[in-house]
Amino acid sequence: MPADPHDGNTARFSPSMRAGDLVFVSGQASVDEAGRIVPGTFEEEMRRSIDNVRRVLAAEGLTLADVVKVNAFVRDEDRLGSTTASTPSTSPTTSPPVPPSRTA
Template identity: 50%
Template sequence: MIEHIEPDPDNPPPIPLSSAVRVGRLLFVSGQVSTEPGVGIVADTFDGEFHRTIRNVEQILAAAGATLRDVVQVRAFLRDEEARARFNELYAQTFQPPYPARTTVGNHFSFIQVEIDCVAVLPDGVDPTV
């Protein structure tokens, strides 16, 4: 069974996508960027955009009963190659070893510095049949 997850059903994404899709114990989180509800994209320093993006990922994970510790794969899209070293530092502070599998590539959007999507395995105790 497929379940579509929206952490705030009264404030869905402004574009046609589900924030996350759950299939059994797997949770697929759509690409998240530096946004605020009711505001949209928030430009900031790289660190600010990273932390806001992670907060958005965490809210979606929590809506499905998961945390960053349940993430098994991350895809990160960086606007600037020069940000890769700082991204690695922030990533290491955010995710704990053993780290999830990860792919990091460039993005083509000039208005966002970082986008992150991920796959999580829901923890024991979360009903996999929903």
Template identity: 50%
Template sequence: MSAKQPIHGAGVPASPIGRCNAPAIRAGDFVFLSAQSSTDAGGRIVPDTLEAEMARAFANIERILSAAGAGLSDVVQLRAYLDDPADLAEFNRLYPRFVSEPYPARTTLTGCLAGVVRFSADVVAYAPRASSER
């Protein structure tokens, strides 16, 4: 078994940038997700309110984690990206709707999405595999 396994399959949304990246990579007991935004199953960007974009992005994150045998409760690090720095207070208010305690380590960057989407996030999850899968 390779040390790095790309995560693909049913329910995993397509990338809006095409085939040049994997939605996620499992490396040992860790799962590393590429940034997820407000996209539909075909990878098309769906612009919306901050709350709706967060909901869509976190749904995509959950689908990818599930395909890797993990869930949101396994997330140990989250990097959030906001297009508009003015959205930071609303993001902090909405965040607990999508991520529960104990919260993962988090970094939040603003002003970095060039107006394409309002929100994007990438995560790292710790999800040990069964010893029979190693």
């Protein structure tokens, strides 16, 4: 995914959409800068997807600390533990830090 995910976007959706003070991030997959799928283990693909979310957020002037909800679509229920381990789970802006709301 390019440094600015809106540059050269060939997908048929926007990486993000701003509505007032809210930013909605589209689903991200394990793709490289050219938009090609990068296969790997479940954990590697999850990390790459989260890295792509970071890039989309950065283009909007945000970080993962600004995330309030994560939807993860996982076919294999046994992978839910890996999803939790691979997903950034705390927001440093709250005290004590709390995980974002999630749907898996």
